Amino acid sequence: MRVAxxxxxxxxxxxxxSLGAGLRAQALVVQDDRNLRIGGFxxxxxxxxxxxxxxxxxxxxxxPLPLGRYLLCRRSTESAPELEYRAVVHDLEASPTCRPGNxxxxxxxxxxxxxxxxxxxxxxxxxxxxxxxxxTLEELVGAFDEAIVELSVALRLPFRLTLLLDKLSQVxxxxxxxxxxxxxxxxxxxxxxxGDAAVVEVRRRGARLHFRFVPxxxxxYMVTRVNHTA
Numbered sequence: 712m713r714v715a716x717x718x719x720x721x722x723x724x725x726x727x728x729s730l731g732a733g734l735r736a737q738a739l740v741v742q743d744d745r746n747l748r749i750g751g752f753x754x755x756x757x758x759x760x761x762x763x764x765x766x767x768x769x770x771x772x773x774x775p776l777p778l779g780r781y782l783l784c785r786r787s788t789e790s791a792p793e794l795e796y797r798a799v800v801h802d803l804e805a806s807p808t809c810r811p812g813n814x815x816x817x818x819x820x821x822x823x824x825x826x827x828x829x830x831x832x833x834x835x836x837x838x839x840x841x842x843x844x845x846x847t848l849e850e851l852v853g854a855f856d857e858a859i860v861e862l863s864v865a866l867r868l869p870f871r872l873t874l875l876l877d878k879l880s881q882v883x884x885x886x887x888x889x890x891x892x893x894x895x896x897x898x899x900x901x902x903x904x905x906g907d908a909a910v911v912e913v914r915r916r917g918a919r920l921h922f923r924f925v926p927x928x929x930x931x932y933m934v935t936r937v938n939h940t941a
Contacts, residue, residue: 719869722859722889722931724882725834727875736834736873738794740821742841743782744801744808745775749841778802779816783824794830796821798838801845809845814838814854815861822862822870832871848881852888863934864918874931886930893922893932 743750776782776799784795798817801808818838825833839846839854846854855874862870876882897911911922923933 718863718866719933719935720859720863720866721869721871721933722855723871723873724885724889724930725873725875726879726882727836727877736792736832736871737830738792738796738825738833740796740798740818740833740835740838742800742836742838743797744803744841745778745799746803747776747782747797747799748803749801750797775802778813779820781817781821781824792834794825794828796825796833800838801841807845808841809839811839811846811850811854811857814846814851815858818855818858819861822858822866822872826866826868826870831869832873834873834875837874837876848884849888852885853892856889856892859934860913860915860920863920863936864916866936882930889931890924897922 741750778799778801780799782797782799784797786793786795798814798821800813800817818835822833825831835855837848837851839851840848852874855872859872874885876885893911893913896913898914909924913920913922919937921935921937923935925933
């Protein structure tokens with residue numbers, strides 16, 4: 712029996728204004744809609760190495776893009792990361808404009824692509840919420856949480872994702888929601904030998920995932936996959 716390589720995902724909550732004050736994410740995630748009206752996307756910004764030929768063709772033909780996908784831009788700016796992922800999560804002609812599954816699928820695909828590009832940290836807008844339409848804060852937090860759990864089962868390298876919110880009250884509320892979600896699906900909880908913060912174990916698709924909350928912090932969590940392979 713050998714132990715599989717330990718992989719961790721740190722999921723943080725932060726204020727949008729912190730992007731330029733200490734948060735050093737390697738890439739940004741912003742939202743768009745299937746007709747690319749939210750961001751005013753320019754097809755010249757598409758990263759040609761991203762194997763998104765279908766998306767290029769759809770833009771050229773003005774065909775709506777599938778929900779749950781993403782596009783990739785490269786920005787030449789010193790004030791923000793060079794890479795910007797545009798999550799296609801809205802359909803502005805539908806009500807609601809976004810569903811949690813759109814955000815979860817897009818976020819999983821973006822993180823998987825980022826890892827292939829040696830990107831280990833992303834900062835994301837609150838995907839799915841646009842001008843008082845789309846997802847509630849609870850649905851948004853749930854979509855991010857489900858994406859993290861899905862990624863934790865398969866990811867092989869350390870990664871950090873930060874969800875940026877506009878108000879401190881939203882950060883506090885989202886933090887409580889995350890803790891509640893983790894505890895509801897826990898199979899057991901315990902304290903480590905060192906006596907640090909409690910560990911909550913969640914089992915998903917044969918994997919054992921250990922969630923840790925930072926003591927005294929209103930933020931997200933750290934999740935470590937600790938399953939064994941033969």
